[in-house]
Amino acid sequence: xxxxxxxxxxxxxxxxxxxxxxxxxxxxLGTIMGALPGLGPSNGVAILIPLAFTLGLAPTPALILLTSxxxxxxxxxxxSSILLNIPGDEPALMTCLDGYPMAQAGRAGEALAISxxxxxxxxxxxxxxxxxxxxxxxxxxxxxxxxEYFALFTLAFATLGGLSSKxxxxxxxxxxxxxxxxxxxxxxxxxxxRFTFGEVHLFDGIDFLVVIVGMFALSEVFIFLEHxxxxxxxxxEPIKIGRITPSWAxxxxxxxxxxxxxxxxxxxxxxxxxxxxxGSFIAYSMEKRLVDKKGTFGKGDPRGVAAPEAxxxxxxxxxxxxxxxxxxxxxxxxxxxxAVLLAxxxxxxPLLFTQNPDVVWGLIAALFIGNVMLLILxxxxxxxxxxxxxxxxxxxxPIVAMISFVGIYGVSGSTFDxxxxxxxxxxxxxxxxxxxxxxxxxxxxxxGYAMEVNLRRALTISDGDYGVLVGSPLAIGLWxxxxxxxxxxIVFGPMLRARMHAGRATDPKDLTDE
Amino acid sequence: xSDRIFGAIGLAIALIYVWxxxxxxxxxxxxxxxxxxxxxxxxxxxxxxxxxxMLRPDEEPxxxxxxxxxxxxxxAVVMLFYAQLLPVLGFVISTIFATAYLSxxxxxxxxxxxxxxxxxxxxxxxxxxxxxxxxxxxxxxxx
Numbered sequence: 001x002x003x004x005x006x007x008x009x010x011x012x013x014x015x016x017x018x019x020x021x022x023x024x025x026x027x028x029l030g031t032i033m034g035a036l037p038g039l040g041p042s043n044g045v046a047i048l049i050p051l052a053f054t055l056g057l058a059p060t061p062a063l064i065l066l067t068s069x070x071x072x073x074x075x076x077x078x079x080s081s082i083l084l085n086i087p088g089d090e091p092a093l094m095t096c097l098d099g100y101p102m103a104q105a106g107r108a109g110e111a112l113a114i115s116x117x118x119x120x121x122x123x124x125x126x127x128x129x130x131x132x133x134x135x136x137x138x139x140x141x142x143x144x145x146x147x148e149y150f151a152l153f154t155l156a157f158a159t160l161g162g163l164s165s166k167x168x169x170x171x172x173x174x175x176x177x178x179x180x181x182x183x184x185x186x187x188x189x190x191x192x193x194r195f196t197f198g199e200v201h202l203f204d205g206i207d208f209l210v211v212i213v214g215m216f217a218l219s220e221v222f223i224f225l226e227h228x229x230x231x232x233x234x235x236x237e238p239i240k241i242g243r244i245t246p247s248w249a250x251x252x253x254x255x256x257x258x259x260x261x262x263x264x265x266x267x268x269x270x271x272x273x274x275x276x277x278x279g280s281f282i283a284y285s286m287e288k289r290l291v292d293k294k295g296t297f298g299k300g301d302p303r304g305v306a307a308p309e310a311x312x313x314x315x316x317x318x319x320x321x322x323x324x325x326x327x328x329x330x331x332x333x334x335x336x337x338x339a340v341l342l343a344x345x346x347x348x349x350p351l352l353f354t355q356n357p358d359v360v361w362g363l364i365a366a367l368f369i370g371n372v373m374l375l376i377l378x379x380x381x382x383x384x385x386x387x388x389x390x391x392x393x394x395x396x397x398p399i400v401a402m403i404s405f406v407g408i409y410g411v412s413g414s415t416f417d418x419x420x421x422x423x424x425x426x427x428x429x430x431x432x433x434x435x436x437x438x439x440x441x442x443x444x445x446x447x448g449y450a451m452e453v454n455l456r457r458a459l460t461i462s463d464g465d466y467g468v469l470v471g472s473p474l475a476i477g478l479w480x481x482x483x484x485x486x487x488x489x490i491v492f493g494p495m496l497r498a499r500m501h502a503g504r505a506t507d508p509k510d511l512t513d514e
Numbered sequence: 515x516s517d518r519i520f521g522a523i524g525l526a527i528a529l530i531y532v533w534x535x536x537x538x539x540x541x542x543x544x545x546x547x548x549x550x551x552x553x554x555x556x557x558x559x560x561x562x563x564x565x566x567x568m569l570r571p572d573e574e575p576x577x578x579x580x581x582x583x584x585x586x587x588x589x590a591v592v593m594l595f596y597a598q599l600l601p602v603l604g605f606v607i608s609t610i611f612a613t614a615y616l617s618x619x620x621x622x623x624x625x626x627x628x629x630x631x632x633x634x635x636x637x638x639x640x641x642x643x644x645x646x647x648x649x650x651x652x653x654x655x656x657x
Contacts, residue, residue, distance in 0.1 A: 418597035
């Protein structure tokens, strides 16, 4: 099968000493970033994109470094979920449910180890899924014309809020805002300036790196400034780790759970609008219903740690399928990876597989390697990573801010971009206060150009006939999914969200009688 | 209330955006739909969403008190100054001050924040300039 041939070519690329070093460095940095309070996968990768760019890395090593950071941060995120009951990001919410009770019972080490293994299983199998599914999707994607692409972009925005979205109007507003940022600057097709207000610096448009780093990294600094009194108190309690290697019996005990969770998570990741948080939620509630005969879930059952971790990592792998094959991220976290590709001047999509197979398969091979590395790194070094949690935010957050400045200054060398970044930081803070999601803003900035180009190309081909936008069964199908995906959360969202948060809001003891 | 104000601001932004879009000078070699249609579509979505916020606001977010708000504004001002001073004072000196300020406002004692400012500035300089060879802002002293 040619999939295997391509994959082995990918391994040849990824297994060079240089690339292995980058993978190792990325995994290590990523795990630390994920474990640090206030730095999740998206922020961690966001800060590093401009740095990788300025260091002049070739696309493949840069991609390997940054995807390793991303995977590493997903691994690292569970450390604070389990030890401190603070989820690093939304997918880690479900890990707290059984992870923290285990830590309180002195089994933190076991919980960390089993979640590490579950993450590995989820991500490993999902990467295989990616290997087989992505080329199939590419075949479909080759049928897409400009009109279908425009519909697909709309679909991505409509479903981005996900099934658990709180307020679809706010998601829509955020997406429109991001798209509006993307229209600033010279219009490629006619050469006229748009929304530049005569400012020379804006003629090139707003660099999406400035938007991402400002919104994700700097806004976090402002959030910490607002809450710093509360966050200083959490670090005093000593943490007992206990044994850090799980027994074979426990791994065996959790294996069926991990496999089922992986399947569910992967499907949730591939489908638009589901994403990793739903992946971990479905995996957890499914397992609870299926195997929780004695009502131990929520009280420190290792299977309750394994299920969401496998589900969430499998969903992260699954989300890469539409991102690589169509160039349209299915979830928030993959949006940041799209930014990585675009920063390296690589446009994901079906053509990527035919024109730059070395990048795609090198990346996929790097995912396999990163997974194995993380498993090896995590089990013995978990003690080190837990110590990272002790770094107080008052030292950490200024460093985050300064590294953001260094990265953006390195890319453009202009103080104007730095000022714009600060403004985006404040804007990001305000939007977060108003419960407006930031991911659609960032995704809008990233995709705005391609979305407009496809719209205009479609209408140019049809000579101004708007019927072309719904002119093929494929396009109609995409529009239908987009509309359903936008409306569904309005109807069912409140119910679903109440369930996802019920677990954390209530006392674990009340959780068993669902 | 916050959402209603936010909606009003959003609506204003959408209207300004439409107005700005309508003033785009079309060039003679435009494509069929030109550079204005896409901005109009965006503004429509933005405007409708903003109207929705005004009519059906979410529950009120917890806004920080005046002191905390001032804190955030001051931090932003310091960062803007930092951006301006980078080419003037150079990376190391500006970073010491900016880091020390942020660290102090996040709850370090004044002496500790100065220490963390110095360590952060020299740490980043060592890693990114000396080891990785990235170009940082150079001041009159060369660092």
